[in-house]
Amino acid sequence: MSENPKDTAVTLPAQSDGATLTKDAAPGETLLKVTGLQKHFPIKKGLLQRQVGAVHAVDGIDFEVRAGETLGVVGESGCGKSTMGRLITRLLEPTGGKVEFEGKDITHLGVSGMRPLRRDVQMIFQDPYSSLNPRHTIGTIVGAPFKLQGVEPEGGIKKEVQRLLSVVGLNPEHYNRYPHEFSGGQRQRIGIARALALNPKLVVADEPVSALDVSIQAQVVNLLDDLQQELGLTYVIIAHDLSVVRHVSDRIAVMYLGKIVELADRESLYRAPMHPYTKALMSAVPIPDPRRKNAKSERILLKGDVPSPISPPSGCRFHTRCWKATQICTTTEPKLVALKPGQQVACHHPENFEDQAPQDTVLLTMAKEAAELVADEVLAESAETSAAVAAEVAETTEAAEATETAGAEATETAEADVTPAAESQESTDK
Numbered sequence: 001m002s003e004n005p006k007d008t009a010v011t012l013p014a015q016s017d018g019a020t021l022t023k024d025a026a027p028g029e030t031l032l033k034v035t036g037l038q039k040h041f042p043i044k045k046g047l048l049q050r051q052v053g054a055v056h057a058v059d060g061i062d063f064e065v066r067a068g069e070t071l072g073v074v075g076e077s078g079c080g081k082s083t084m085g086r087l088i089t090r091l092l093e094p095t096g097g098k099v100e101f102e103g104k105d106i107t108h109l110g111v112s113g114m115r116p117l118r119r120d121v122q123m124i125f126q127d128p129y130s131s132l133n134p135r136h137t138i139g140t141i142v143g144a145p146f147k148l149q150g151v152e153p154e155g156g157i158k159k160e161v162q163r164l165l166s167v168v169g170l171n172p173e174h175y176n177r178y179p180h181e182f183s184g185g186q187r188q189r190i191g192i193a194r195a196l197a198l199n200p201k202l203v204v205a206d207e208p209v210s211a212l213d214v215s216i217q218a219q220v221v222n223l224l225d226d227l228q229q230e231l232g233l234t235y236v237i238i239a240h241d242l243s244v245v246r247h248v249s250d251r252i253a254v255m256y257l258g259k260i261v262e263l264a265d266r267e268s269l270y271r272a273p274m275h276p277y278t279k280a281l282m283s284a285v286p287i288p289d290p291r292r293k294n295a296k297s298e299r300i301l302l303k304g305d306v307p308s309p310i311s312p313p314s315g316c317r318f319h320t321r322c323w324k325a326t327q328i329c330t331t332t333e334p335k336l337v338a339l340k341p342g343q344q345v346a347c348h349h350p351e352n353f354e355d356q357a358p359q360d361t362v363l364l365t366m367a368k369e370a371a372e373l374v375a376d377e378v379l380a381e382s383a384e385t386s387a388a389v390a391a392e393v394a395e396t397t398e399a400a401e402a403t404e405t406a407g408a409e410a411t412e413t414a415e416a417d418v419t420p421a422a423e424s425q426e427s428t429d430k
């Protein structure tokens with residue numbers, strides 16, 4: 001989405017310098033940086049409301065968002081995507097970790113500290129039916145951010161709101177209508193107009209199209225895409241499957257039970273997903289290709305629901321549903337590491353890459369059960385690609401060692417050649 005940004009064809013009111021926190025990030029520079037971010041919701045019980053546990057909704061995630069890009073965040077329901085979105089827009093207070101926006105630590109900024117930042121970071125919500133106040137006209141709704149921030153746009157709020165409505169493809173004459181007079185797609189456009197009112201730098205869209213009909217989804221996604229090109233926006237788009245984000249994201253983060261399990265640029269992720277969970281999510285996206293007669297049998301059906309985030313599984317959190325899980329997966333949490341340039345993954349037995357724990361070969365009983373839900377073709381392909389990558393890596397290592405040995409031998413020979421001369425020099429000195 002960030003490619004070929006055109007000049008700003010649609011102009012929005014420029015922010016006054018006093019309201020800008022820091023200098024603008026240039027395209028490609030880090031706009032938002034998240035380190036070890038956590039959100040644990042306490043579970044309280046009894047008269048005294050004692051804390052008896054916690055929901056580990058987001059449990060230590062690291063990523064960055066670069067200016068001008070679209071970062072897609074995907075994962076099943078309940079894996080912490082919305083919580084992550086609310087943490088980075090600071091609608092929720094993090095339990096731990098750090099959020100930096102344009103180099104400034106905003107993790108624990110209070111309401112007044114956040115006020116100037118509210119202009120720069122906006123959120124579009126999932127449900128266009130409940131996110132708009134039914135008693136307010138759309139003029140009031142879209143104009144609210146100006147009033148809240150005390151901003152007087154050039155030409156007045158009404159004129160600016162009407163301009164914003166036409167930017168998102170709505171009739172500016174409908175300024176005085178109420179939300180119920182609009183369809184779902186139109187209401188989401190109203191939500192987008194409201195989010196864009198103050199010319200934000202970062203827009204976090206939480207499931208922006210999942211409540212809409214499929215035919216309308218494409219229109220809203222295309223609108224977001226066009227607006228990004230025209231206004232140079234940076235997006236974090238949250239979705240529960242890959243079909244929404246696959247065309248619009250530059251990079252994609254895959255979340256599972258409060259953790260990022262894979263973070264990669266779009267091409268790498270689609271060409272060769274490395275985490276078994278990513279592979280399962282990808283296999284669930286239908287491909288409208290009649291030539292792929294066997295497409296159905298290649299599906300990976302995940303067993304059961306996502307486990308409870310109150311007591312997540314030990315080691316790798318996906319091991320209870322993974323068809324590749326071995327002993328190490330139950331005891332050791334895999335770190336999110338860059339196995340290839342532009343592709344980070346947290347897995348002991350990644351797909352399309354050399355096994356990270358080759359000594360651990362015995363499948364767990366639950367992995368054997370899960371494997372029954374994975375088509376034979378997928379299992380065969382999985383074994384093949386991992387073996388092929390392992391062989392490739394072994395070859396490269398052997399070649400590198402051979403070059404090193406040859407180099408060392410050459411040095412030794414050179415040293416041997418030098419020694420008599422050096423010795424004779426020494427004897428001459430004596």
Ligand SMILES: Nc1ncnc2c1ncn2[C@@H]1O[C@H](COP(=O)(O)OP(=O)(O)OP(=O)(O)O)[C@@H](O)[C@H]1O
Pocket residue numbers: 041055056057075076077078079080081082083084240309
């Ligand atoms: N305010 C809250 N108090 C307690 N638990 C919460 C709260 N908000 C979210 N959770 C829990 O945190 C976990 C993650 O929820 P979250 O809404 O972030 O997931 P999600 O991936 O966005 O799911 P969905 O797509 O269904 O919205 C869930 O188990 C949810 O029940």
